[in-house]
Amino acid sequence: MAPATATKLGYTPPDGGWGWAVVFGAFISIGFSYAFPKSLTVYFKEIQEYFFVSYSEIAWLSSVMLASMYAGGPVSSLLVNRFGSRPVVMVGGLMVSTGMILASFGRTIVHLYLCVGVIGGLGLAFNLQPALTIIGTYFQVKRPLANGLAMTGSPVVLFTLAPLNQFLFDSFGWRGSFLILGSIVLNCCVAGALMRPVNKNAQSKSEPPECNGAAAAETATSDTSAQSANLLTKENQEESRSQGCVHKIIDPTLFKHRGFLIYLIGNVVMFFGFFAPVVFLAPYAKHQGIDEYSAAFLLSIFALVDMFIRPATGFIGNTKWIRPRIQYFFSFAVSYNGVCHLICPLLPGYVGLVVYAVFFGLAFGMLSALLFEVLMDLVGAHRFSSAVGLVTIIECGPVLLGPPLSGALVDIFGEYKYMYYACGVFMLVPGIFFFIMHYFNYKKLDEERRQTVALEMRTCDEAVQLKMSQDEKWSHLETDKPYGQAN
Amino acid sequence: MSSSWEQLFFQILLLVVFCRHINTKTPGPTPPPLVSISSPLPTEIRSVVLKGESHTESVELLNPVNLTLECTWTGNQNKLPNITGFWRKDGDEVENSRLTVQLENDQYNLKRVFSIISEENLGNYSCMFESEAKIDFVLAAPHMHEVRDKPIVSYVGDSVVIVCKMEETKPKPSTWNWYKANGTDKIFTAAEPLRYEIKNDERKTKLVVYNLTEADGGLYYCGAVYAINTTMGLVELKVINFTEPLKPFIAIVLEVIVLVVAIMFYERYQSKKNYTAGKGMNDQTNTLTQGENNEPEEGSSMRQRKV
Numbered sequence: 001m002a003p004a005t006a007t008k009l010g011y012t013p014p015d016g017g018w019g020w021a022v023v024f025g026a027f028i029s030i031g032f033s034y035a036f037p038k039s040l041t042v043y044f045k046e047i048q049e050y051f052f053v054s055y056s057e058i059a060w061l062s063s064v065m066l067a068s069m070y071a072g073g074p075v076s077s078l079l080v081n082r083f084g085s086r087p088v089v090m091v092g093g094l095m096v097s098t099g100m101i102l103a104s105f106g107r108t109i110v111h112l113y114l115c116v117g118v119i120g121g122l123g124l125a126f127n128l129q130p131a132l133t134i135i136g137t138y139f140q141v142k143r144p145l146a147n148g149l150a151m152t153g154s155p156v157v158l159f160t161l162a163p164l165n166q167f168l169f170d171s172f173g174w175r176g177s178f179l180i181l182g183s184i185v186l187n188c189c190v191a192g193a194l195m196r197p198v199n200k201n202a203q204s205k206s207e208p209p210e211c212n213g214a215a216a217a218e219t220a221t222s223d224t225s226a227q228s229a230n231l232l233t234k235e236n237q238e239e240s241r242s243q244g245c246v247h248k249i250i251d252p253t254l255f256k257h258r259g260f261l262i263y264l265i266g267n268v269v270m271f272f273g274f275f276a277p278v279v280f281l282a283p284y285a286k287h288q289g290i291d292e293y294s295a296a297f298l299l300s301i302f303a304l305v306d307m308f309i310r311p312a313t314g315f316i317g318n319t320k321w322i323r324p325r326i327q328y329f330f331s332f333a334v335s336y337n338g339v340c341h342l343i344c345p346l347l348p349g350y351v352g353l354v355v356y357a358v359f360f361g362l363a364f365g366m367l368s369a370l371l372f373e374v375l376m377d378l379v380g381a382h383r384f385s386s387a388v389g390l391v392t393i394i395e396c397g398p399v400l401l402g403p404p405l406s407g408a409l410v411d412i413f414g415e416y417k418y419m420y421y422a423c424g425v426f427m428l429v430p431g432i433f434f435f436i437m438h439y440f441n442y443k444k445l446d447e448e449r450r451q452t453v454a455l456e457m458r459t460c461d462e463a464v465q466l467k468m469s470q471d472e473k474w475s476h477l478e479t480d481k482p483y484g485q486a487n
Numbered sequence: 488m489s490s491s492w493e494q495l496f497f498q499i500l501l502l503v504v505f506c507r508h509i510n511t512k513t514p515g516p517t518p519p520p521l522v523s524i525s526s527p528l529p530t531e532i533r534s535v536v537l538k539g540e541s542h543t544e545s546v547e548l549l550n551p552v553n554l555t556l557e558c559t560w561t562g563n564q565n566k567l568p569n570i571t572g573f574w575r576k577d578g579d580e581v582e583n584s585r586l587t588v589q590l591e592n593d594q595y596n597l598k599r600v601f602s603i604i605s606e607e608n609l610g611n612y613s614c615m616f617e618s619e620a621k622i623d624f625v626l627a628a629p630h631m632h633e634v635r636d637k638p639i640v641s642y643v644g645d646s647v648v649i650v651c652k653m654e655e656t657k658p659k660p661s662t663w664n665w666y667k668a669n670g671t672d673k674i675f676t677a678a679e680p681l682r683y684e685i686k687n688d689e690r691k692t693k694l695v696v697y698n699l700t701e702a703d704g705g706l707y708y709c710g711a712v713y714a715i716n717t718t719m720g721l722v723e724l725k726v727i728n729f730t731e732p733l734k735p736f737i738a739i740v741l742e743v744i745v746l747v748v749a750i751m752f753y754e755r756y757q758s759k760k761n762y763t764a765g766k767g768m769n770d771q772t773n774t775l776t777q778g779e780n781n782e783p784e785e786g787s788s789m790r791q792r793k794v
Contacts, residue, residue, distance in 0.1 A: 049648045049693070173640035176732030183739035190743055193750040 011200040012140070013381075018196060019138035023146050025194030029089055029131035031153030032188055033124045036096070037065045039161035040116070043174045050174070051109045063400060064113050068121025069128070070396035076129035077389025085130035085137075086195045092126025093188030095119055100182030104175045116178075127188050129388055130195065132372050136381030137198045141318075143376065144326065148314015148369040155307040155365075251386035258444070259378030260387060262437045264394060266430040270334060271398035273426030274367075276406035276419065277341055277360065278302070284416045290350055298357045305361025306368075313369040325442065330374045331434035333366040338428025345417035528553045528602065535622050537561065543623040549658050550714040551604045558614035558622045560595040572597040575613040588616070606716045628716040629657040638723035641699055649694045651709035651720045660711035663692035666719075667707055699726050 013019075041062065048058045079088045099119035106112045131150065139146040168177035254260045281302065285295035313333075316322055322329050340363050344356045372388065379387045409419040534557035535544050546554070558572075572595065574584040581599075588595045597614050603626060612624045631653050641647040653660060665685060666673050684695040692709055704726040710717040 049650055050646075052648075170637045171640065172727075172732045173642070175642060175645070176640070176727075179732050179736050180739070183736045183743070186740060186743040187746075190746045190750070193747045196754060 011198075013138055013198065015139050015141045019146065021194050022134055022138050022196070023149050025089075025191035026131035026135055026150040027153035028157070028191035029092075029127040029153070029188055030150055031157030032096075032185060033069065033128040033131075034154035035158035035161055036124060036185065037062055037069070037121075038158060039165050040065075042162070042165040042169055043177065046169070046174050047109075047112070051112075053109050057109060061109075061112060061117055064117030065121040065124075067396060067400055068118050069125045070392045070399060072122045072125030073129060073392030073396075074389040075122075076125045077385045079126070080130045080133050080385045084197050085134040086192055086197060088126050088130045089192030089195055090189045092123045092130075093186055093192060095123030095126065096185045096188065097123075097182045099123060100178050100185065104178035104182065123185075125392075127191075129385065129392075131191070132388055133381075133385045134195050134198075136376045136384050140381075144317030144323065144370075144373050145311070145314040147373040147376070148311045148317065151314075151369050151372070152307060152310040154368065155303050155310070159303055159307065251383055251390075254379065254383065254387055254390060257379060259441055260375075262434070262441060263375055263378055264391060266334070266434050266437075267391065267395060268398055269433075270427055270430040271395050272402045272405070273338075273341070273423035274402065275399065276403045277344075277423050278364070279403045280406065280410070280416065280419065281357065281360075285350075285353055287416060288349075288353070290353070294350060298353055301354060301357045302361040302364070305358055306365040309362050309365035310369040313366045314373075317370060317373060326370070326377055327374055327438040327442070328435065330367075330370045331431055331438060333363065333370055333431075334434060335428055335431030337363040337367055338424045338426075338431055340424070341420045341427065342424035344420045344424075528604075530555065530600075532557065533624060534559065535624075537620055537622050540619070541621045541623070543625065545625045545627070547629050547657070548603060548609070548626055548715050549628065551602075553600055554603050554626070555598060555600045556612060556614065556624055557596070557598045558616075560597075560616050560620045560622075561593065562590065562595060563619065566590055566593070570595060570617040572614065572616050574599055575615060577610045603715065609716060628713045628718045629653065629660075629711070630718050631657070631711060631720045635722060638725040640725045640727060643699055643701060643726060643728055645699055646695060646697045647699060647724065649696070649707055649709075649722050649724065650691060651711075651722065652691045653711055655690070658713075659689050660713055662712045663687050664710040664712060664717065665692070665694045665707065666710060668705060696724075701726050701728075 044058045044061070048055060076088060076092075096119075099115045102119075103112050103115035106115065132147075135146050135150055136143065165177065165181075168180055172180065282295040282299055285298055286292065317326055317329055337360075340356065340359050344360075347353065347356050375387055375391065376384050406419045406423065409422060410416055413419075528551055530553045531548075532555040533544065533546055535542060536559040538561055548554075568590050569587050572586050572588040574581040574597075584599065586597065588597055595616055597616070599614075601608070601612065603609065609626045609628070612626060614622050614624075631651060639647060639649060651663070663685070664673060665683075682697055684697070686693040686695070694707065694709070696703055704724050707722045707724055708719045709722065710719050
């Protein structure tokens with residue numbers, strides 16, 4: 001899979017150098033996108049009292065923010081396709097900042113919904129997509145590792161923001177905190193500044209290797225290889241030109257892409273059971289009779305394990321055994337999540353919950369680190385931007401419905417174990433689905449690659465034959481000339 | 488003779504009726520109803536068995552009661568047949584409470600009934616055995632869990648809501664009061680309706696203060712009123728100016744601007760270095776504008792260079 005996409009890119013990604021600075025920038029952007037909505041819950045109680053609203057009305061703030069973030073995906077992809085990652089991230093950072101600053105002057109709860117929820121959420125969407133996309137442009141060989149490192153931003157930023165938010169709240173109340181948070185998210189603009197568009201001219205060694213190899217066997221000169229190179233670059237050129245117009249909007253041909261469809265279907269089912277266990281971990285612990293601090297400690301264990309497993313997963317995904325079949329690794333991660341949730345209700349007491357938190361942290365981190373890497377692997381870096389936009393807007397539904405549905409399950413049955421069983425099933429079934437479908441997909445891809453290689457060999461051979469016949473003709477004509485003038 | 492008896496009987500009858508009539512007609516000053524003393528108080532018993540040297544028991548009371556406190560001590564190594572036992576309230580010995588306690592069933596038993604009527608009857612009651620063993624009974628009205636140990640922060644010109652809550656496990660207060668400063672200035676919403684508003688639920692009370700000024704900062708007390716006593720909860724309010732959060736805000740914005748400018752300069756510097764080194768004829772300026780749609784031009788330029 002790797003060589004085919006390299007030629008499709010038209011250049012060799014640097015796989016290092018400034019790429020690591022870009023990974024750091026993506027780390028910050030992704031971190032803010034995922035952690036910022038979660039960390040705002042510290043202020044909810046006071047805002048609820050201040051505006052005299054009910055708990056569900058204040059919880060709407062999180063939902064509106066998350067919904068805007070996911071719904072803004074396609075808009076973000078469109079802008080990235082047109083302008084590149086850097087401007088979009090910087091605009092996104094400015095948007096979130098403006099939203100928070102305006103919110104600090106809010107007089108009604110609706111004002112907060114609009115500023116923090118809509119504007120803030122959209123700004124975060126403008127941070128997430130470009131950050132993921134630019135990694136694909138800078139890395140090819142080390143891409144799983146880069147993705148794993150960038151996705152680590154989410155737990156690390158959450159870990160930092162949670163106590164910081166508490167400190168800000170104690171010192172400045174909610175209005176002052178919103179104002180200062182508005183300045184803190186401006187650091188996304190710094191992250192955006194780091195996202196220098198990749199230099200595509202520097203490396204020109206990405207010539208199609210197959211034909212070179214075939215031609216070297218002959219006594220052909222550089223002309224032959226140049227001609228065959230021209231043939232293939234011409235193919236690339238036509239392909240990219242035809243796609244260029246479509247790229248300006250959203251790429252609908254993705255829906256015919258086998259790998260993309262597998263990913264989409266599996267993910268839609270999976271996201272129903274993805275976030276709910278995290279949301280309900282502390283309430284479940286308290287329901288078992290565990291005190292508030294120990295329940296909060298469970299979440300810290302979970303976050304800590306998550307933080308370390310993400311780069312580790314990226315590193316493992318990069319190894320030569322896993323990389324070619326990384327889809328199986330992803331399927332394993334999804335199934336493992338499912339198994340974890342199914343076993344959770346059977347573990348007794350606080351110790352059991354700690355064990356569950358550790359294993360769940362492992363599972364969640366593995367899945368998050370690979371989530372976008374496998375999409376890049378399936379559709380290729382140049383279509384990734386449109387793909388991720390489509391994926392986020394379609395995932396919007398399950399992500400928003402998942403926790404309330406799980407909550408309803410808890411309310412109906414009065415206990416948590418049925419919710420965990422349901423989440424386990426919702427993750428195990430897609431996991432198995434992924435295993436089966438990717439087995440077939442890999443078989444098909446190998447077949448297709450064999451065919452393209454054969455085709456290239458044939459065209460090379462034909463070109464060589466043509467050249468040789470031309471040489472013969474010329475040499476034939478040359479021998480007729482007098483010796484002195486032949487050169 | 489019988490007529491005179493009849494007359495006398497009739498006169499007595501009239502006298503009795505008249506007197507009764509007088510009684511009902513002239514209501515004298517009615518003495519205040521001594522309900523709390525004359526009508527019987529409910530009784531409660533609290534008993535503690537002491538194994539070691541001392542023990543503290545907290546007793547939560549809502550209404551006036553006749554409280555029986557019972558102490559049982561298992562004794563120490565030398566089980567004397569008679570020891571002295573007495574009661575203390577808040578460190579002072581209760582009058583006439585000294586008794587000689589006998590050893591029964593290997594235990595010493597001390598019991599006393601106290602009338603708990605009002606706030607001064609609450610406090611720390613201790614039963615003492617010979618200054619060796621002590622059981623403390625802390626009598627108090629239900630206390631609320633500390634609302635916030637840190638001050639609530641709000642801004643000049645803004646409004647703030649201060650909340651006090653009594654937990655579900657504790658009994659409901661009959662009403663709530665709010666006090667400012669040292670617990671004596673009661674806040675009356677009727678006096679200043681534009682500034683204060685009190686919203687009471689059964690277990691929760693909210694004080695809303697509008698149009699804050701710096702003088703409004705300080706301690707606020709919420710009082711949960713029970714028949715026996717009012718328990719206070721303390722909340723501190725801090726009123727700050729809007730310029731306070733503005734300082735860190737401006738500091739962080741400056742930091743962001745400095746970093747962005749630094750990164751941009753570094754990029755220019757690097758690109759100039761690459762340009763003067765002669766690497767790559769396609770300028771870096773190209774990379775700063777378009778995104779990924781450079782491929783068509785790339786292909787054609789590469790072809791031109793090759794052929």
